[in-house]
Amino acid sequence: MESLEEATAYVAPQLWQSLSGTLMTNDINDGKPAEESAACIALSKNDCYVISASDRKVSLFNMMTFNVMEMFIPPPPAATFLAFHPHDNNIVAFGMEDSTIQIYNVRADKIKFLT
Numbered sequence: 001m002e003s004l005e006e007a008t009a010y011v012a013p014q015l016w017q018s019l020s021g022t023l024m025t026n027d028i029n030d031g032k033p034a035e036e037s038a039a040c041i042a043l044s045k046n047d048c049y050v051i052s053a054s055d056r057k058v059s060l061f062n063m064m065t066f067n068v069m070e071m072f073i074p075p076p077p078a079a080t081f082l083a084f085h086p087h088d089n090n091i092v093a094f095g096m097e098d099s100t101i102q103i104y105n106v107r108a109d110k111i112k113f114l115t
Contacts, residue, residue, distance in 0.1 A: 020066070042082035044089040051092055053079040058094070060106065070106065
């Protein structure tokens with residue numbers, strides 16, 4: 001029986017980018033050192049959207065065009081976890097640094113705070 005003690009990868013990682021060469025990036029300009037900033041990312045179930053958070057800035061990207069569809073800064077604290085609703089790509093949950101959860105509706109452009 002083969003030992004499963006060590007994980008290995010046989011395929012080199014690849015950067016996925018649009019044909020135009022556009023890269024998806026979040027702006028971080030609040031003067032906080034990068035090692036203190038929380039960063040997280042989530043891919044929608046249909047692979048059409050990516051939502052990314054760096055410190056307090058959250059960006060929603062269209063994966064077909066690699067353009068930012070929406071960028072917003074929720075009130076403190078910073079997002080530390082992101083997840084799309086499994087059945088509706090227009091609903092995103094943010095886990096916040098203070099353990100609260102915010103639900104964001106992309107279509108309505110509204111955030112609902114939960115504890």
